[in-house]
Amino acid sequence: MKKLMDMEILENIRIAKDVYRMKLRGEELCFSEMMAGCFLNIKVGTGSELLLRRPISIFDADEKEKTLSIIYKVVGRGTERMSGIKSGDLLNVLGPLGQGFPIQDESGRVLLVGGGVGVPPLYELGKKLKAKGMEVTTVLGFRDEESIFLREDFERLGPLYIATEDGSYGTEGYVTDAIREMDPSFDTLYACGPKAMLRTLDERYAQIKKGFLSFEERMACGIGACYGCMTETKAGLKRVCKDGPVFRLGEMKYDSVL
Ligand SMILES: Cc1cc2nc3c(=O)[nH]c(=O)nc-3n(C[C@H](O)[C@H](O)[C@H](O)COP(=O)(O)OP(=O)(O)OC[C@H]3O[C@@H](n4cnc5c(N)ncnc54)[C@H](O)[C@@H]3O)c2cc1C
Numbered sequence: 681m682k683k684l685m686d687m688e689i690l691e692n693i694r695i696a697k698d699v700y701r702m703k704l705r706g707e708e709l710c711f712s713e714m715m716a717g718c719f720l721n722i723k724v725g726t727g728s729e730l731l732l733r734r735p736i737s738i739f740d741a742d743e744k745e746k747t748l749s750i751i752y753k754v755v756g757r758g759t760e761r762m763s764g765i766k767s768g769d770l771l772n773v774l775g776p777l778g779q780g781f782p783i784q785d786e787s788g789r790v791l792l793v794g795g796g797v798g799v800p801p802l803y804e805l806g807k808k809l810k811a812k813g814m815e816v817t818t819v820l821g822f823r824d825e826e827s828i829f830l831r832e833d834f835e836r837l838g839p840l841y842i843a844t845e846d847g848s849y850g851t852e853g854y855v856t857d858a859i860r861e862m863d864p865s866f867d868t869l870y871a872c873g874p875k876a877m878l879r880t881l882d883e884r885y886a887q888i889k890k891g892f893l894s895f896e897e898r899m900a901c902g903i904g905a906c907y908g909c910m911t912e913t914k915a916g917l918k919r920v921c922k923d924g925p926v927f928r929l930g931e932m933k934y935d936s937v938l
């Protein structure tokens with residue numbers, strides 16, 4: 681069950697350029713509903729600019745310790761405020777929210793594709809898929825070498841390819857360029873990142889592969905009540921926060937996002 685609760689900050693550290701990892705503890709956290717790809721809606725402050733909660737994916741969770749971690753990039757006032765939070769402070773969160781990545785029971789090869797702040801939820805997913813015996817290959821995209829995070833973590837899951845926009849590390853360009861260059865074999869695709877990246881993957885693979893894509897739409901309530909995150913899918917209008925953020929490969933309509 682999703683809960684509104686104050687969580688204690690255990691750690692909030694910088695792990696790459698403008699990127700922070702925050703560890704939080706909350707006795708009331710509901711772990712049974714926490715799929716990889718679910719998110720928290722976080723109250724970051726007061727005042728008109730900070731009125732809306734900010735959605736951030738759950739990076740990993742530890743049911744025994746009642747803790748979870750998030751990884752976020754400072755892009756505006758809300759995330760800037762988060763980066764100043766100290767250990768021992770309390771943060772009001774609503775979660776876990778949304779439909780995460782379904783984990784298929786069959787064996788096979790999976791390709792994880794993440795761009796920028798779409799990278800964190802894929803790690804928990806990758807750990808679960810590997811534990812089920814699946815072969816995991818990952819392709820991640822970042823702006824430049826200084827922005828890369830979780831490299832060693834993903835390397836532990838299997839082959840990892842990285843693309844940077846300025847070519848300072850790995851393939852120069854986007855994840856889609858690295859995929860074209862490496863041409864990895866896979867049966868199921870899981871991806872999270874900017875809409876342009878997801879659209880390219882959808883156009884390339886929807887007819888030939890199974891897969892799931894997680895979308896990062898602007899949100900308000902995060903619980904399906906305000907209809908502020910509506911998007912058009914082939915099955916009609918859906919709320920990204922409640923019906924998603926994970927949708928099946930081939931499900932989204934891109935021309936008419938509201
Ligand atoms: C389901 C979901 C999961 C997310 N998980 C993560 C995560 O794990 N780590 C992380 O760093 N970020 C994540 N995001 C994006 C994060 O919510 C935004 O970066 C954050 O809300 C920005 O707040 P701000 O006040 O700092 O920036 P603002 O001042 O609100 O915006 C700054 C810039 O970021 C853009 N932006 C703001 N919100 C979003 C959004 N929701 N989607 C796309 N662009 C946005 C704005 O257009 C603007 O250009 C997620 C978003 C969603 C919907």
Ligand code: FES
Pocket residue numbers: 898899900901902903904905906907908909910919920921922
């Ligand atoms: S953010 Fe309110 S319905 Fe999705």
